[in-house]
């Protein structure tokens with residue numbers, strides 16, 4: 479075992495160069511075109527990408543911006559969120575889902591998650607709606623849509639706008655309907671680790687309503703119209719033409735990337751089953767990700783559950799074997815120091831807290847090979863066998 483480390487090829491958690499290398503000439507040519515044009519902002523490639531994203535999301539408009547985080551902030555600004563308002567967000571998500579609420583002086587109301595999907599729990603949203611609730615932000619975590627039919631029905635009954643955080647889920651759908659087309663506004667990120675990963679920061683807003691689309695454009699450009707006339711305080715958040723030009727090239731391959739992620743996910747289910755690790759099979763100990771039958775899942779992450787306090791030891795073991803893994807997310811947002819003023823105590827959102835202790839994210843990027851996946855599963859199997867020897871299993875106890 480000890481000598482293995484030096485012989486084996488590492489399995490990276492993510493290797494963006496594998497998809498980018500294939501497109502090198504095409505992307506560099508697209509960048510050169512922008513270079514020569516001198517139109518570094520508002521170039522035609524921005525519009526081209528916006529149209530492609532709007533088409534994918536089945537929305538009338540899409541508006542480029544500087545990041546997924548800015549997309550969320552702009553969405554809340556566009557629907558008029560301000561001090562005193564309450565916005566319901568899941569606690570088990572990336573920071574940006576909640577920071578936009580705080581930044582506008584509004585109150586973050588954290589909801590717990592459904593332990594199966596890791597997405598926001600609809601019943602908990604219902605419990606937390608008050609007369610001050612002005613928005614709900616479901617997150618399509620790891621590439622799987624939240625329960626948008628139930629969430630939108632609940633929100634419509636209370637006349638509350640829904641902002642979709644689709645940063646991890648471009649190309650995903652629920653009941654055959656694309657994410658970003660369910661709520662009033664959908665927020666997309668082109669951060670390099672996302673399913674449509676750019677070459678730096680970038681984001682986009684998908685929106686059906688003409689007035690909202692126009693407001694988003696205004697707010698993303700200093701609230702300025704016409705030039706040097708400011709009707710309100712906007713921000714400066716644009717998608718660079720360079721980013722857009724490169725993304726136009728990659729966008730053509732998005733369906734293939736997502737299909738490859740789905741294939742990799744299916745292979746993991748088979749390999750875990752074969753290794754007897756799947757907690758649903760006899761004696762298994764690893765919790766496989768739950769696939770909502772209504773969801774078209776695009777697998778930004780493949781997340782297993784490692785119960786029994788073994789998660790960190792497994793991660794350390796995999797790291798020793800040069801197998802990449804990551805913890806998304808180790809601390810639920812209601813327990814972050816900067817959100818202590820929100821007034822949550824340990825135990826308030828038990829499923830978010832449990833997920834943070836048990837979750838482990840494995841490599842799932844499109845170009846990951848079957849051999850690499852076998853290595854990942856073999857590594858986990860070896861760890862589980864040695865862990866079972868040390869700790870009496872349930873069957874023995």
Ligand SMILES: *Cc1c(COP(=O)(O)O)cnc(C)c1O
Nearest residue numbers: 545546547572574645667668669
């Ligand atoms: C990545 C991400 C964001 C932020 O996107 P950036 O482009 O990095 O600003 C927001 N929400 C979720 C759930 C994310 O995963």
